[in-house]
Amino acid sequence: xxxxxxxxxxxxxxxxxxxxxxxxxxxxxxxxxxxxxxxxxxxxxxxxxxxxxxxxxxxxxxxxxxxxxxxxxxxxxxxxxxxxxxxxxxxxxxxxxxxxxxxxxxxxxxxxxxxxxxxxxxxxxxxxxxxxxxxxxxxxxxxxxxxxxxxxxxxxxxxxxxxxxxxxxxxxxxxxxxxxxxxxxxxx
Amino acid sequence: xxxxxxxxxxxxxxxxxxxxxxxxxxxxxxxxxxxxxxxxxxxxxxxxxxxxxxxxxxxxxxxxxxxxxxxxxxxxxxxxxxxxxxxxxxxxxxxxxxxxxxxxxxxxxxxxxxxxxxxxxxxxxxxxxxxxxxxxxxxxxxxxxxxxxxxxxxxxxxxxxxxxxxxxxxxxxxxxxxxxxxxxxxxxxxxxxxxxxxxxxxxxxxxxxxxxxxxxxxxxxxxxxxxxxxxxxxxxxxxxxxxxxxxxxxxxxxxxxxxxxxxxxxxxxxxxxxxxxxxxxxxxxxxxxxxxxxxxxxxxxxxxxxxxxxxxxxxxxxxxxxxxxxxxxxxxxxxxxxxxxxxxxxxxxxxxxxxxxxxxxxxxxxxxxxxxxxxxxxxxxxxxxxxxxxxxxxxxxxxxxxxxxxxxxxxxxxxxxxxxxxxxxxxxxxxxxxxxxxxxxxxxxxxxxxxxxxxxxxxxxxxxxxxxxxxxxxxxxxxxxxxxxxxxxxxxxxxxxxxxxxxxxxxxxxxxxxxxxxxxxxxxxxxxxxxxxxxxxxxxxxxxxxxxxxxxxxxxxxxxxxxxxxxxxxxxxxxxxxxxxxxxxxxxxxxxxxxxxxxxxxxxxxxxxxxxxxxxxxxxxxxxxxxxxxxxxxxxxxxxxxxxxxxxxxxxxxxxxxxxxxxxxxxxxxxxxxxxxxxxxxxxxxxxxxxxxxxxxxxxxxxxxxxxxx
Numbered sequence: 001x002x003x004x005x006x007x008x009x010x011x012x013x014x015x016x017x018x019x020x021x022x023x024x025x026x027x028x029x030x031x032x033x034x035x036x037x038x039x040x041x042x043x044x045x046x047x048x049x050x051x052x053x054x055x056x057x058x059x060x061x062x063x064x065x066x067x068x069x070x071x072x073x074x075x076x077x078x079x080x081x082x083x084x085x086x087x088x089x090x091x092x093x094x095x096x097x098x099x100x101x102x103x104x105x106x107x108x109x110x111x112x113x114x115x116x117x118x119x120x121x122x123x124x125x126x127x128x129x130x131x132x133x134x135x136x137x138x139x140x141x142x143x144x145x146x147x148x149x150x151x152x153x154x155x156x157x158x159x160x161x162x163x164x165x166x167x168x169x170x171x172x173x174x175x176x177x178x179x180x181x182x183x184x185x186x187x188x
Numbered sequence: 189x190x191x192x193x194x195x196x197x198x199x200x201x202x203x204x205x206x207x208x209x210x211x212x213x214x215x216x217x218x219x220x221x222x223x224x225x226x227x228x229x230x231x232x233x234x235x236x237x238x239x240x241x242x243x244x245x246x247x248x249x250x251x252x253x254x255x256x257x258x259x260x261x262x263x264x265x266x267x268x269x270x271x272x273x274x275x276x277x278x279x280x281x282x283x284x285x286x287x288x289x290x291x292x293x294x295x296x297x298x299x300x301x302x303x304x305x306x307x308x309x310x311x312x313x314x315x316x317x318x319x320x321x322x323x324x325x326x327x328x329x330x331x332x333x334x335x336x337x338x339x340x341x342x343x344x345x346x347x348x349x350x351x352x353x354x355x356x357x358x359x360x361x362x363x364x365x366x367x368x369x370x371x372x373x374x375x376x377x378x379x380x381x382x383x384x385x386x387x388x389x390x391x392x393x394x395x396x397x398x399x400x401x402x403x404x405x406x407x408x409x410x411x412x413x414x415x416x417x418x419x420x421x422x423x424x425x426x427x428x429x430x431x432x433x434x435x436x437x438x439x440x441x442x443x444x445x446x447x448x449x450x451x452x453x454x455x456x457x458x459x460x461x462x463x464x465x466x467x468x469x470x471x472x473x474x475x476x477x478x479x480x481x482x483x484x485x486x487x488x489x490x491x492x493x494x495x496x497x498x499x500x501x502x503x504x505x506x507x508x509x510x511x512x513x514x515x516x517x518x519x520x521x522x523x524x525x526x527x528x529x530x531x532x533x534x535x536x537x538x539x540x541x542x543x544x545x546x547x548x549x550x551x552x553x554x555x556x557x558x559x560x561x562x563x564x565x566x567x568x569x570x571x572x573x574x575x576x577x578x579x580x581x582x583x584x585x586x587x588x589x590x591x592x593x594x595x596x597x598x599x600x601x602x603x604x605x606x607x608x609x610x611x612x613x614x615x616x617x618x619x620x621x622x623x624x625x626x627x628x629x630x631x632x633x634x635x636x637x638x639x640x641x642x643x644x645x646x647x648x649x650x651x652x653x654x655x656x657x658x659x660x661x662x663x664x665x666x667x668x669x670x671x672x673x674x675x676x677x678x679x680x681x682x683x684x685x686x687x688x689x690x691x692x693x694x695x696x697x698x699x700x701x702x703x704x705x706x707x708x709x710x711x712x713x714x715x716x717x718x719x720x721x722x723x724x725x726x727x728x729x730x731x732x733x734x735x736x737x738x739x740x741x742x743x744x745x746x747x748x749x750x751x752x753x754x755x756x757x758x759x760x761x762x763x764x765x766x767x768x769x770x771x772x773x774x775x776x777x778x779x780x781x782x783x784x785x786x787x788x789x790x791x792x793x794x795x796x797x798x799x800x801x802x803x804x805x806x807x808x809x810x811x812x813x814x815x816x817x818x819x820x821x822x823x824x825x826x827x828x829x830x831x832x833x834x835x836x837x838x839x840x841x842x843x844x845x846x847x848x849x850x851x852x853x854x855x856x857x858x859x860x861x862x863x864x865x866x867x868x869x870x871x872x873x874x875x876x877x878x879x880x881x882x883x884x885x886x887x888x889x890x891x892x893x894x895x896x897x898x
Contacts, residue, residue, distance in 0.1 A: 005255075025309045034308065039222035040215020042429070044380045045462040049824035052380055080215035093213040097205055100792045104659025105212030106380040106429025112213060149832040156824060158380050158430050159659045160799025162835040164792055 009073045013038065014082025022069045029053045031069035032079060040080035040109045044156070051155035054110035055079045061117040063154075080109035083116065092116050092172040101168035103159035111155045115169045118151045119143070119176055143173050199668040199678045203788035206664045207683070208427070208657070217427045220399035221384030221459045228386070229258055230308040231448050231458040232315035233441065234301040235467060236293045239327035239817025240533045243291040243300055247319040251303060256310030258452055260318065262301040263288045267447050273412040277635070277695070278405065278437055279344075282536045283503035284468065285413055287443040293322060294502050295535050296818035297467025302444045304456060327533040327817040331499045333476055338497060341529035343509035343544070350515055350581045353522030355480075358491035362482025365491075366558045370479065370551035371883040372866075373809030375472035376827060377540050379658075381429020382462060383469055387445040388455040392416065394446055396423040401436045401656050402695030407688045409438030410446060425686040431658040433539035434469040436697050441468070466810070466822035470538025473498035473508045477551040482520075487563040487570045489520040492580075494552060497528045501536040505529070508537065510548030513629055513863070516750055517552065519580035533817060539697060541800055542859035545630055546866070550804075550884060553626035553867035558880065566609065567625055567871070568595045568756075579750040587749040588847040590780035591627055594756035597843055598625070598778035602758040612878030619762035619771075622876025628755030628779070628864035632855050634744050635694035637708040638736035641670070641716045645726045648680045651712075654693040655685040655705045660858055661789030662702050668785055669706045669854070673713040691734065699753070699856025702785070704741065707852050711735040744851065753845075753855050755779040757798070757868035763876045768888030770873055772802050775838045775865070780845040782855035790857055794840035797861020803830035805866035809885050 010019045011028075013036070022031055029046075032038040032055075041064055044052030048066040055064045056078035083090040092115045095101065102108040122143050127134040130150040131141050141147065148169045149162070157165065211217035236243075248260040266288035274280045287299060300320055305311035340348035359365060386397040394416065400406050403423040411421045428435065441458040449456040460468060475498050482491030496510035511525035540546070560567040572592060578585055599605065607623055608614070614621040639653040651670045657663040663683055671678040684690070694704035712735035719731060758776040763769070777798050784790045807828045811820040820826060840861065847853060866884060873881050879894045 023307065023309050025313070030308065033222065037224060038215075039218060042219075042380070043221075043382070043459075045824050047462070047823065049462075050380065080213075084214055089210075089213065096213045097209045100205065100209075100788050102209075102212055102659075103661070103789075103792055103796060104380065104428060104430040105208075105217055106219065106659075108212050109215045145837070149835070152832040156380065156829060156831055158378055158432070158829060159792075160796030160803075160830070160835070161792060162799060162830070162832050163795050163838050166832065 007070055009070050011069065011072055011077060012075065013077045014079060024070055026069045027065050028067040028069045028072045029064040032064065038079055038081055042106050042109060044107065051114060052107045052110040054113045054155060056113055056117055059120070061114050080113060083112065090116065091175045095168035095172040099164050099168045099171065101161060101165040103161050107155060107157045111157065111165055114152055114155045115172065118148065118169065119173045122147065143170065145170065199671045200783065200785050201787065204664055204668060204678065204786050206661055206789065207667055208663055219381050219384065219427050219429050220386065220397055220425065221457060223386065223397055225386060225388065225455045227454045229304050229306060229452060229454055229456045230311045231302045231304045231445055231456050232311035233299050233444060233458065233464055234303060234315050234318050234320065235464060236296055236298040236300050238293055238322045238324045239296040239329060241293050241322045241324040243293060243320060244323050245321040246301060251314045251318045254310065254314045254317065256306035257303065257314045258306065259304045259448060260301055261288055261444070261448055263291050267450060269413045269443060270415055271413060275405065275408060281409060284440045284536065285409065285438060285443055287440055287447060295467065295533050296816065297535055299440045299444065299468065302448055304448050304452060329532050329534055329812060329817045330814055331474055331476065331530065331532065333497055335530045337530045338528050340526055341505055341507040343507050343512070343527055346512065349526040351524045352581065355491055355493055355522040355524050358520070358522035359480060359482040362490050363485045364483045364559065364562045366479065366481040366555050366562060368479055368555060368558060368882055370477045370554060372475045372547040372550055373884055374474040375540055375804065375808050376466055376810055377432040377434035377469065378465065378829060379430030379432055379434060382460045382465060383435060383439065383441055384457065384459040385442050385445045386455055386457040387449040389449055392420055394421045396421065398423050398425045399428050399435055400425045401431045401658060401697055403686055403688045404654050404692045405695050406438045406442060410442060413443055414446065423688050425656055428656055428658045432541045433543065433697060436539055436695055439468060462824065463822045466819055467535040470536065470540065472540035473537040475508055475510050475547045477510055479551050479555040481555055481559050483559055483563060485563065487559065487565045487573050489518055489574050491522040492518060492520040493524045495526045495528060496548065497530065499532045499534055499537065500529045501534055502531050504536040506537050508547060509544035510551065512544045513548045514552050515581045516579050516752060517627065517629060518574045519576035523580050542630060542862040545859065545863045546804065549626065549628065549864045550866045550870065553864050554870050554882065557624065557871040568599055568604065571595065571627055582750060584748055584750045587751045587849055588845055589754060590843055590845050591629065591754035591756065593843040594754055594778040594780050598756040598758055598776055602776045611875050618764050618766060620765055620876040621760065621762055622872045622874065623758065623760045624868045624871025624875055626757045626864035626867035626871060628757055628860050629752050630699055630856065630860040630863055632751040632753055633698050633700035634707060634741045634852060635700050635704045636736060636738040636741040637693040637704045638691035638734060639705065639708040639712045640690065640732055640734040641709065641712040642730045642732040643716060643720060643726050644730045645728050648682065649674055649676065651681060651683045651709055652690040653685060653705050653709060654688055654690045655701060656696040657685060658696055660696065660793060661786055662696065664789060665702050665785040666705055666709060670709050670713060673710045699858045699860065703852050703854050703856050706854050707741065708735060708737045711737055749849065753779065753781045753860050755860050755864065757864040759868040759872045761869060761872040761876055763873055763891060765877065768891035770806055770886050770891060772836050772869060774836050777840045777861060779842045779860060781842055781857050781860065782845050782847055783853045784842055785854060791840050793857050794861040795838045797859065798838050798840065798865045799830055799835050800862040801865020802835060802869065804884060805869040806885050807834070
């Protein structure tokens with residue numbers, strides 16, 4: 001008897017439930033792109049090295065090419081398609097658009113999903129490798145350009161749009177939180 | 189009535205967000221591998237694991253029995269195809285278009301089979317299970333000046349060698365001589381979107397959905413290869429996830445997909461893996477370059493010699509023409525340049541962002557910095573003293589040569605006047621600091637294109653041209669240029685691109701795409717306005733005019749001017765002599781590039797090119813295993829491209845660059861940001877440490893081995 005090679009799963013994506021039968025080898029990325037026609041998450045390397053497939057799993061960023069679809073059941077999955085509210089872009093999307101934080105656009109959904117989580121991670125007080133003072137009582141350091149670059153480094157961009165991406169993330173973060181001034185986040 | 193060349197409106201020169209920008213930031217933009225097709229089958233390529241030999245046996249039976257597998261194509265069962273044709277612009281095709289036509293294996297990563305299955309998972313597993321036996325032969329993959337096969341190789345536009353004057357005599361008479369060897373690493377384009385194609389036959393018509401830089405070129409190649417009428421192939425490309433030269437022509441996956449679709453009589457999609465892209469989509473050869481400069485004590489050049497060696501494959505002759513910049517940049521009584529190649533058992537290299545100029549400018553502009561040091565002259569002053577009146581080899585006048593303005597304005601903004609020329613004297617904690625500069629230039633081409641413009645009954649206009657937007661902002665730039673020519677707001681203009689149904693257009697390459705396309709669009713607009721000026725009402729189906737610049741572009745291409753763009757690059761670096769780490773702290777690029785259409789996206793393109801310069805200077809180098817003849821770590825972990833944390837604040841701007849004799853006024857900006865950037869960084873590393881780094885990338889180990897006291 002042939003081994004069982006597929007299962008029915010229910011995935012919770014952008015607030016909607018999708019039930020489908022998937023090959024056990026199917027990654028979350030391929031399920032999104034090839035089964036559910038959610039092609040916003042991109043396949044740049046298929047081995048977790050480029051970040052183009054970044055989505056949010058329970059609010060935290062994850063590379064969906066290293067996640068099996070069958071293992072994503074029960075988790076809140078947010079893709080680039082789930083960020084805007086109707087015609088109103090998410091502040092990060094708007095900042096990328098206004099400041100030209102992209103060129104070919106292929107890494108862009110991953111960059112934007114990452115940026116959304118970066119801003120939340122920073123606001124929640126998570127330090128990064130370039131945070132000088134990591135004691136909890138020190139409080140969050142300003143979301144400097146250096147902090148953004150460090151935290152966004154899992155998302156490659158071959159067009160070389162990093163300078164504008166960092167500006168866009170800084171601007172979106174400033175919009176999101178009044179306590180962070182524009183000058184601080186765009187300082188070199 | 190304004191003519192095409194006089195048309196100026198209000199859109200050009202004003203920042204505009206990309207017309208497709210909203211689709212790109214919401215994930216709505218669909219790339220080639222993302223368009224659903226009913227009954228789609230998935231192809232997965234199998235590449236050779238030996239670097240030279242023959243395929244002895246392919247064990248297809250077990251794989252054909254795997255779930256979902258539809259076919260295994262290989263040299264024993266492939267459809268015959270013809271690759272004896274020659275493209276008028278690109279020349280003959282590489283042997284990789286002759287997919288599965290022979291058992292010969294000329295390099296590691298050569299396509300030996302295509303497995304087609306119902307799903308991509310099934311195709312991949314079957315492809316990985318396919319057993320291929322080879323008769324392996326000894327291979328030769330090591331690039332070296334001592335290789336017996338080194339020979340002069342003619343480039344796409346100029347001879348292999350160009351010489352004037354007595355080099356030995358002028359060098360002997362020179363008071364100051366620089367004699368140095370430079371080397372650059374093997375580079376791979378690595379656009380973020382892997383190459384993807386879907387092919388579907390309708391009778392004897394071939395429909396292709398693709399990611400490419402020029403649908404007309406891909407269509408022509410497929411028509412010729414499958415012996416079809418040119419009009420029997422339609423290729424479309426909407427959004428392209430980066431290309432940089434790697435998507436400039438038809439390649440293995442196009443032919444393989446079309447062949448499988450023919451055999452199975454259903455649509456077939458082939459998407460390359462990141463690893464497959466390293467051997468199937470071209471790359472920039474490593475180079476070894478020798479430069480000798482001779483000058484008088486004031487730094488005036490008497491002798492210039494530049495010899496550059498690259499590799500090519502045994503199946504195709506491609507030369508990385510790294511001496512092209514030297515031929516037009518500086519003059520000397522003796523001026524000798526040579527582009528050399530050696531044929532190895534390696535994949536065929538090809539055009540990669542600023543082909544020739546990127547590695548060539550590294551060697552030339554580092555050598556000029558070394559000459560400035562030896563003469564005790566500021567590097568910018570040295571270049572000002574060597575500004576030529578005419579093309580050193582061609583004798584032609586320059587149409588516009590505003591490199592001096594770039595250096596002057598760049599020096600002012602960068603704070604060059606305060607620079608202490610002494611190397612190795614600035615310390616900040618563990619870091620040694622330095623600054624460097626270099627010139628940039630890139631040829632200015634214009635190529636024939638055709639465009640149509642339709643005046644619609646609702647007072648909008650539709651422009652159709654088989655252009656490609658690789659992320660350059662071309663779709664937006666063409667919208668703005670067309671709006672100004674029509675003297676209407678850009679919101680009333682819609683530009684459709686990427687479809688061979690729109691006629692022939694220049695491939696998006698050589699920084700000539702937008703320039704060539706605007707030339708054609710303006711001509712079509714002028715003719716349309718002429719028609720509309722008769723006063724008749726626009727009928728419901730609209731009024732369409734199609735025009736081409738076949739004659740005009742040809743005349744301009746062969747005129748008697750040196751036509752180039754220019755720039756000046758500045759970089760500040762910090763070097764940790766204990767670890768060898770080099771960090772770029774800031775960069776500035778000033779460019780003289782004619783009229784800028786969209787300042788928002790132009791800035792992005794310049795900065796993108798300069799970011800490539802950082803990547804080339806510090807990171808990019810494909811590692812070849814000479815024992816197996818294949819690459820080690822052919823992925824983003826083994827082949828590092830600059831990431832966020834590698835890239836500092838970069839400023840790019842431009843100077844006025846009027847060029848009254850140019851009928852377009854718009855020049856290309858896709859490559860020049862990449863030219864000279866690595867040299868500016870390498871010169872800054874010398875200024876920081878006092879040690880010349882003549883081999884790219886400037887890896888920590890190379891810094892450690894070269895820096896005294898480290």
